[in-house]
């Protein structure tokens with residue numbers, strides 16, 4: 001949020017040249033989103049993919065999804081095409097229902113809304129609805145809980161850095177309506193034991209949401225490449241809904257995610273319907289009213305451009321970078337990847353190096369990445385182009401870790417921050 005202070009809303013607008021100069025000048029300190037040293041959330045599938053995503057976005061940037069059925073039939077087709085492809089990718093059963101939202105947070109919000117209204121209809125005794133989430137579940141579940149009046153029971157433990165199945169089982173009570181697992185979560189990046197969660201959901205008749213915002217466009221292809229991936233999708237019978245972000249490893253322009261719900265019976269609780277006003281029927285399946293058609297067009301175009309093999313090749317490249325980084329860290333000594341993450345983001349931890357100081361030293365050399373606490377970690381989110389910087393990154397890690405251990409670099413004490 002921005003506090004109102006200065007006055008720049010001038011009576012007369014700028015001429016185009018002055019405006020262009022101001023816009024360039026205002027961006028002077030910005031980083032380039034996909035510069036190679038950016039190892040956090042820079043979902044770059046390659047210049048050709050970005051060109052496809054941007055062209056489709058720009059072509060329909062003025063089109064509003066809310067009028068798609070009356071004015072932009074192509075947007076309806078794009079959405080249906082994306083849902084069909086994503087449904088297939090996530091092994092959704094025939095009759096599953098999907099929608100495109102503006103991002104992972106909105107997909108999660110709508111999943112919680114659907115679960116809440118489903119429970120209102122089918123579990124009248126759950127008068128104070130609760131959802132049980134692992135310690136690592138994304139903050140968006142708490143945002144959803146707060147907005148929708150669903151209490152969030154967040155586990156304190158994270159055994160083996162995955163969901164605490166025992167704790168979640170014990171937390172189930174008459175008000176529980178929903179369980180959450182992530183494939184994989186943002187912190188730690190290890191896929192939760194979703195087979196167990198699926199069993200638990202079926203046994204107690206609870207709504208299980210799998211947050212595959214990051215992994216939705218990764219894990220299916222890790223699997224196709226022949227690596228073992230524990231169950232994470234609709235093949236698990238207890239999974240009621242999944243979120244998978246197009247604007248992450250789906251490589252679309254920003255503002256697109258898919259929420260997939262197992263059946264029409266469950267999906268009917270997602271939407272919002274209202275007609276008691278002078279403008280007639282209003283129905284949306286998302287929080288947002290107006291939505292940019294460009295994001296939807298971009299999603300469709302990229303998926304059609306890449307096909308399964310395009311995604312698979314990019315995942316293969318990222319897994320190779322992960323392997324090289326993991327092996328390189330072990331050679332440096334005391335550093336390593338936390339656990340055995342199945343996907344393409346992971347935490348780097350150490351037992352004897354101050355990770356915040358290492359992080360600061362690497363930031364000073366231009367590297368951008370996420371950070372984790374408990375344990376202190378630096379977290380990398382690889383993209384398909386990062387193979388080009390693996391050696392340089394490892395060389396800097398080696399040097400900076402040496403300086404930290406020799407007390408020549410002191411950390412500035414900063415932990416992870418994730419503020420918009």
Ligand SMILES: Cc1ncc(COP(=O)(O)O)c(C=O)c1O
Nearest residue numbers: 103104105138185186211213214
């Ligand atoms: C696992 C997970 N879920 C949900 C989200 C939220 O996605 P968004 O930022 O698109 O709202 C993120 C974002 O990084 C995430 O990593």
